[in-house]
Amino acid sequence: MPVISFKKNRTPLTVSKGVNLMKALLDGGLPVASSCSGDGVCAKCKIIIVEGMENLSTENETESFLRESKGIPKDQRISCQVQVLDDITVDTTYW
Numbered sequence: 001m002p003v004i005s006f007k008k009n010r011t012p013l014t015v016s017k018g019v020n021l022m023k024a025l026l027d028g029g030l031p032v033a034s035s036c037s038g039d040g041v042c043a044k045c046k047i048i049i050v051e052g053m054e055n056l057s058t059e060n061e062t063e064s065f066l067r068e069s070k071g072i073p074k075d076q077r078i079s080c081q082v083q084v085l086d087d088i089t090v091d092t093t094y095w
């Protein structure tokens, strides 16, 4: 089962393969910024991927559109649009 680790001092989360990243973080008790509740509109749920970018699902059309229109850097993913496939390490500016 994939493990989500954190750059800052937090306990890692063990999650099911294929789980939605935003849901996994929220279920783990971490706040995730959002104003669209995961509908793929606001891009506020962006998460910095410190390690394991290759262990996430490929970018879908919604994420590509948001990345382009909102100028999201390549080291960040729109968490409500991403599935966790293997171990990753993540961070945000507000944790």
Ligand code: FES
Pocket: 033, 034, 035, 036, 037, 038, 039, 040, 041, 042, 043, 044, 045, 046, 078, 079, 080, 081
């Ligand atoms: S929560 Fe709004 S785009 Fe992800």
